[in-house]
Amino acid sequence: MGVLNFLFPPRRKTAVIAKERLKIVLAHERAGRTAPDFLPKMQKELIDVVGRYVEIDDDMIRVTLGKSGETSLLEINIEIDGAKPKKSPPPIANTPSAAASVKSG
């Protein structure tokens, strides 16, 4: 039997593949359904901020809302491995002056 399986590997049952694919896509869609409305906007702003320092693509940042026991968990994954740092990060408006005023005060 082992030799036969080696020579003619059994094809995976398509129903098993269907079930696995459905479980993954539905887990994703159900999470999206209960997520607060600000999530997509926040994801976009996070991409903007990170993008000021390193060159990243939109798909390198993932914001997901999960649950760990009783607590809701906001998970932010930013993949910067292999991302090129930007040569001169642009200054963020207001921040330097705000910091200065704190120091002087």
Next chain:
Amino acid sequence: MAKVIVVTSGKGGVGKTTTSAAFAAGLALRGHKTVVIDFDVGLRNLDLVMGCERRVVFDFINVINGDANLNQALIKDKRNDNLYIFPTSQTRDKDALKREGVERVLEELKQQFDYIVCDSPAGIEHGAITALYFADSAVIVTNPEVSSVRDSDRIIGILSSRSRRAERNEPPVDIHLLLTRYDPGRVSRGEMLTVEDVGEILSIPLLGVIPESESVLRASNTGTPVVFDEESAAGRAYLDAVARFLGEQREMRFVKPEKRSLFRVLFGRA
């Protein structure tokens, strides 16, 4: 107290109208006064499946607009005294189904009937939302196939967030899974999702499994709800589902591949 049941699925072509016709006829056969309403404005088909297409005079929109009264529009089934059909309109104005109008008509129907079966259009647009909005119970018609299961999940989400019961924080809509076009042979060969798979993924209670059957097309060809065909496996499976809906315990039939004798292979009917 009259109960409003929506038959819905998200996806089209999975058997909502067949199920609405069979389920309503099954409830009527059990002695309950039942009306089945077509919510698919512009694409009227319940009348054909119920075999009363030549008796339609007034429709749902006429009654909502006050152009006809309810008893002028209701069509009494010729096979069962407990069964009535309420056809929809062929207007192209999909928004003709006003929520307040539908509510008024349903309240009036509740005075006369035990069960009001709402045959939902496919999709998640206005018509489908209106069909499920007033529901007390829902029958989710699902095929053992990825796109149908995904769309069922979507419509279950909508039922639990956008129905009137959800909006009013009342006890939630009682949701049931009805798996149709099930082919036990293909399931046993690993080519089709099992009833357990679909139940696990959607996590709603199973009302019944309707086997893929030639008798379903024969029934719609002749305009007869399939439960009136006593030979039909699908018809018997629908009657089992109705019995379970009414609180009876019934063993699941037609979920294992059938051993066919040579006689049945040569002369058999599905």
